[in-house]
Amino acid sequence: MGLTWMAWTWQTATFFGVIALLLVAMTVWEFASPGGAPRRGVLGIETTRGDRLFISLLGSAFIHLAWLGLVGPDLWWALGLSLIYAVAVFRWV
Amino acid sequence: MDKTWNNRAWFMVLPVLALVAFNAIIPLMTVVNYSVQETFGDNVFFFEGVIWFQQVLNSDRFHAALGRQLTFTFTILAIEIPLGVAIALAMPRRGFWVSVCLVLMALPLLIPWNVVGAIWNIFSLPDIGLLGRVLNSFTHYNYTREPGDAWFTLILMDVWHWTSLVVLLAYAGLQSIPDAFYQAAKIDGASPWAVFRYIQLPKMKRVLIIAVLLRFMDSFMIYTEPAVLTGGGPGNATTLLSIDLVKIALGQFDLGPAAAMSIIYFLIVLLLSWIFYTVMMRGEGQQ
Amino acid sequence: MRRLGWLIPALYILFLMVPIYWLLNMSFKTTNEILGGFTLWPRNFTLASYREILTNPVWYNGYINSIIYVTVNTLISVAAALPAAYAFSRYRFLGDKHLFFWLLTNRMAPPAVFALPFFQLYSAIGLFDTHIAVALAHCLFNIPLAVWILEGFMSGVPKEVDETAYIDGYSFPRFFVKIFMPLIASGIGVAAFFCFMFSWVELLLAKTLTSVEAKPIAAIMTRTASASGYELGLLAAAGALTIVPGAVVIYFVRNYIAKGFALGRV
Numbered sequence: 001m002g003l004t005w006m007a008w009t010w011q012t013a014t015f016f017g018v019i020a021l022l023l024v025a026m027t028v029w030e031f032a033s034p035g036g037a038p039r040r041g042v043l044g045i046e047t048t049r050g051d052r053l054f055i056s057l058l059g060s061a062f063i064h065l066a067w068l069g070l071v072g073p074d075l076w077w078a079l080g081l082s083l084i085y086a087v088a089v090f091r092w093v
Numbered sequence: 094m095d096k097t098w099n100n101r102a103w104f105m106v107l108p109v110l111a112l113v114a115f116n117a118i119i120p121l122m123t124v125v126n127y128s129v130q131e132t133f134g135d136n137v138f139f140f141e142g143v144i145w146f147q148q149v150l151n152s153d154r155f156h157a158a159l160g161r162q163l164t165f166t167f168t169i170l171a172i173e174i175p176l177g178v179a180i181a182l183a184m185p186r187r188g189f190w191v192s193v194c195l196v197l198m199a200l201p202l203l204i205p206w207n208v209v210g211a212i213w214n215i216f217s218l219p220d221i222g223l224l225g226r227v228l229n230s231f232t233h234y235n236y237t238r239e240p241g242d243a244w245f246t247l248i249l250m251d252v253w254h255w256t257s258l259v260v261l262l263a264y265a266g267l268q269s270i271p272d273a274f275y276q277a278a279k280i281d282g283a284s285p286w287a288v289f290r291y292i293q294l295p296k297m298k299r300v301l302i303i304a305v306l307l308r309f310m311d312s313f314m315i316y317t318e319p320a321v322l323t324g325g326g327p328g329n330a331t332t333l334l335s336i337d338l339v340k341i342a343l344g345q346f347d348l349g350p351a352a353a354m355s356i357i358y359f360l361i362v363l364l365l366s367w368i369f370y371t372v373m374m375r376g377e378g379q380q
Numbered sequence: 381m382r383r384l385g386w387l388i389p390a391l392y393i394l395f396l397m398v399p400i401y402w403l404l405n406m407s408f409k410t411t412n413e414i415l416g417g418f419t420l421w422p423r424n425f426t427l428a429s430y431r432e433i434l435t436n437p438v439w440y441n442g443y444i445n446s447i448i449y450v451t452v453n454t455l456i457s458v459a460a461a462l463p464a465a466y467a468f469s470r471y472r473f474l475g476d477k478h479l480f481f482w483l484l485t486n487r488m489a490p491p492a493v494f495a496l497p498f499f500q501l502y503s504a505i506g507l508f509d510t511h512i513a514v515a516l517a518h519c520l521f522n523i524p525l526a527v528w529i530l531e532g533f534m535s536g537v538p539k540e541v542d543e544t545a546y547i548d549g550y551s552f553p554r555f556f557v558k559i560f561m562p563l564i565a566s567g568i569g570v571a572a573f574f575c576f577m578f579s580w581v582e583l584l585l586a587k588t589l590t591s592v593e594a595k596p597i598a599a600i601m602t603r604t605a606s607a608s609g610y611e612l613g614l615l616a617a618a619g620a621l622t623i624v625p626g627a628v629v630i631y632f633v634r635n636y637i638a639k640g641f642a643l644g645r646v
Contacts (some may be wrong), residue, residue, distance in 0.1 A: 005500040006119070007138045016122060030474055044372055050478050058367070061330040061360050069150035073143055096472045105467035107481065108460040111525055116520040117486045120497035169414075183388035194636045196627075197393050200400065203626025205581045205598040208619040215406065215612065216399045225401050226418055253396060257622045303528075306484075317583050321602075335492040342496065354439045355490055370481065 019057075026053060041093040051093055056086035127352035130279070145353035155354060157329070158337040159361075165333055166312045169251045173308060174301070176252070177259025181267055184260075198257040212320025213250040217322075236323065240330035241322050248329055250322060251315070251364075255308060262304045266297035304368055313362050334358055406459070406616035414612045429617035439618065442597030445511065446580065447625065449594065454575040457522040458568060460531075462494035465530035466556070485522040495588045502589055513589045514596070518579045525578065526571040533567025536548065536562075569636040577627055597622060 026049070032034065036048030047055070058080035067078035096317035128145055149155050184194055201209070219225035219235045224246075225334040228234035236242040270292060278288050316335040320326070325332035325340070332340070338358065406414055407429055409424040433439040434634070470482060497509070498517055507513040539565065545555040561568065587599040601618050 003504075005504060006123045006128060006497075007132070008131060009126060010127060012122070012126050012141070015125070027474065032289075048477075050475060054367075054478065055224055058360070058364060062364070063355065063358070065146070065150060068143060068147050073147055075143065094468060098473065099471040102467035102471035102473040102476075104506060105463035109483070109527060111458070112460055112480075112516070112519045113419050113483060113486055114521055116498075116517060117489065119501055120494045123497035124494065125502070157408055179502040180389055183385045185386070194389055194393065195634050196630055198396065199630045200623065200627060201396055203580065203623065203630060204619075205583060205622050207583050207598050207602060208622050209603070211615060211619055212399050212403050215616070216402045221414060221418055223398065223420075225478070253399065256392075257396070307487075310488045314488070314492075316490075316492050335490050338490065338492045342492070349494070354412075355492070355494075358490055361490065362490075364484070364527045366488055367481075370484075 022053065022057075026050060043093055045093055049090070052090050055093060056082075056089045059085055059089065095173050095228060105235055124205060124355060126310045126354045127348045128356055129349075141349060143305065145349045146357070149354045149357060155357075158332055158334050161332065162334040165247070165251075165315075166309060168248055169255070169304065170251055171313050172248070173259050173332060174305060175291065177256050177296045177304070178263045178297070178301070180256070180260045181263035181288070184264055186268070189289070197260070198260055200257075201254050204254075207321050208252050209250065210318040213246065213318075214254075214322050219223035219248050238327055240327055243327060243331050245321055247322060250318060251312065253316065255311070262300040263297050264301040270296050285288060306366065310362065310366060313365075388520070403616050403620055405621045406612060409613055411611060411613045429613045430621075432575045432614060433617055433621060438620040439597075439600065442595060443621065443625075445590070445594045446586075446596040449511040449518070449596070450579040451516045451585070452511060452570075452577055452581045453522060454572050456515060457526045458572050458573045460519070461523055461526035461530055461571065462561075462568075463554075464469055465527050465534055466560075468527065468531045469534035470542070480527075483527060486524050487521050489520075491582075491584045495570050495584060498585060507592045508589065509593045514586045514594060515579075517585045517589055518582060518584075520584075521576040523579055525601050527575055528572045529574060530564070530567055531563045533570075537563050565634045573633045575628060576615070577626065580626060591637040 017051070036050060037047045038046050040043070040046050063082045063085060064075060064078045066073060067081070104183055117270055122360045128139075129141060131141045132138045185191055212287070213330065217224045217236050219237075225234060225236070233239075236246040262370050274292050275288070280293060283291075314335055315333060316339065319333060320336055320339070325330045325336045335358075338351055338355055341347050341354065406436060408425050408427070409419070410424055410426055410428070413419065413422065413424055468476060502508050502513045502517070507516070538562070541559065542555070545559050550559070580637065583596070583598045586596045587602075590596065597618065601615060
């Protein structure tokens with residue numbers, strides 16, 4: 001059973017690699033300081049750091065889509081914007 | 094209930110994780126891979142970057158399909174949830190008729206989806222279908238020609254097919270209310286509205302969350318029934334998102350654009366479901 | 381108002397039954413009568429369509445195939461979901477809430493575009509056109525649902541039950557099978573019912589993963605409809621017969637459905 005049908009590219013492999021690394025990092029963080037640091041942020045809902053990661057990732061996906069649809073194919077700017085957004089989420093949500 | 098911390102519980106989740114991950118993650122990764130490439134078959138792919146995403150996001154066709162999808166989903170939610178709750182409230186609470194009601198109401202849920210489409214397809218035919226014939230004696234009705242009639246038939250079919258799920262869930266919620274609650278309300282002279290607002294609705298809250306989530310997710314992915322009923326027609330009038338998706342993926346074999354579209358589609362469903370889930374679960378933690 | 385309350389469910393059931401009556405009505409007609417005009421009941425009552433389906437292996441094998449993979453899927457889904465639901469209802473563990481939500485997201489993935497990767501995945505592991513392939517693929521949406529339902533029921537059982545059993549010297553597997561499973565029997569019934577239902581009605585994946593050996597009845601219907609023109613009578617009879625297994629199952633779990641959900645964490 002070959003894997004050619006999955007049509008891997010190094011770009012997508014890197015993408016999934018980064019996601020996997022993020023999950024590993026979150027696990028290590030959780031072991032280092034258990035409990036997930038729950039708190040109530042600006043959204044008025046209780047979030048743990050796992051929730052904050054999810055909100056960051058989902059938000060980043062939409063930031064990228066919006067950039068593509070409204071501005072253009074130069075996604076480095078969108079990536080930068082997403083990082084700022086993620087820092088903001090981890091700080092205030 | 095107080096739960097104890099125990100990370101060994103992971104071992105109990107492993108079988109589920111393995112089965113679902115096998116079916117979910119491998120195909121999802123493949124779709125992501127397709128979405129950045131161009132193919133002409135035979136597993137030969139060319140890297141194209143994000144061009145398909147840009148194309149889909151700027152296409153009027155996608156916007157129109159998304160608009161129709163949202164219209165459809167919110168229309169059927171607005172009809173099925175209140176209707177289902179009203180029927181559940183009016184149902185007998187015990188006795189012989191309960192079983193009769195439940196069995197008959199659950200029937201549409203157990204019919205394969207393409208058969209549901211086929212039933213409504215023939216039931217609504219303007220010349221030999223009962224619905225088409227009856228409607229045509231009052232007004233002009235032809236669902237294969239008139240977009241409005243096609244939409245009417247589509248929504249009627251979905252209400253026929255799925256309202257029972259809401260009824261079953263809401264009824265189960267009502268069954269969990271002890272009789273003592275109703276007696277107390279009677280002694281206090283509570284109006285039927287007060288009984289509904291302060292006794293029945295809170296008890297149904299959790300099942301209603303399940304009902305809204307299930308109906309939202311399933312109606313957003315609906316494919317088989319409208320594909321058999323109208324095939325997206327007349328024209329593109331009832332081409333919902335997944336019908337458009339299949340037209341692109343299998344009809345024109347444009348895997349790249351179809352994959353990009355399905356990722357955008359999936360992200361939208363994920364976002365909306367997460368919002369629903371979070372907003373409706375918000376009260377849960379404080380109780 | 382109270383006295384006329386029964387009218388609402390009665391009218392609703394009437395609305396549900398009319399299209400089904402129309403299907404049955406057509407299944408007893410000859411194709412000529414169907415296309416020839418509009419009749420409220422069959423003038424030339426015939427069982428020819430049913431005879432054709434029950435004697436032609438192409439047709440009845442479709443029913444057998446569907447029933448096999450639906451049963452296998454229900455067994456796998458419930459068996460895998462039981463320990464997982466127990467874990468979710470009794471313990472907190474690393475990432476539990478996110479895992480639960482992730483499971484649910486698998487019900488949201490539009491099957492339309494997963495069809496092709498599914499086809500290639502199951503071809504690659506050599507399971508294409510087998511019953512087990514469809515049964516495994518349907519786990520995608522049935523296992524999350526089964527976990528969700530069972531978790532609700534299990535949370536309704538007080539934790540003291542578990543603790544007393546352990547003090548009495550029960551091992552975990554013996555406790556789970558002997559004491560815990562009987563307590564949530566109705567929950568298992570409800571979960572099995574929903575797994576059966578969603579596997580029975582799904583067509584897109586079942587059709588993609590099979591070609592001859594394991595082809596479900598619903599797919600045979602679409603093929604026949606396009607191959608031999610518009611055999612409406614045959615199609616109606618086949619459709620009417622697809623309702624039968626569901627009706628049998630719902631009859632058996634009717635009491636569980638009413639009481640069942642109520643016992644759960646609803």
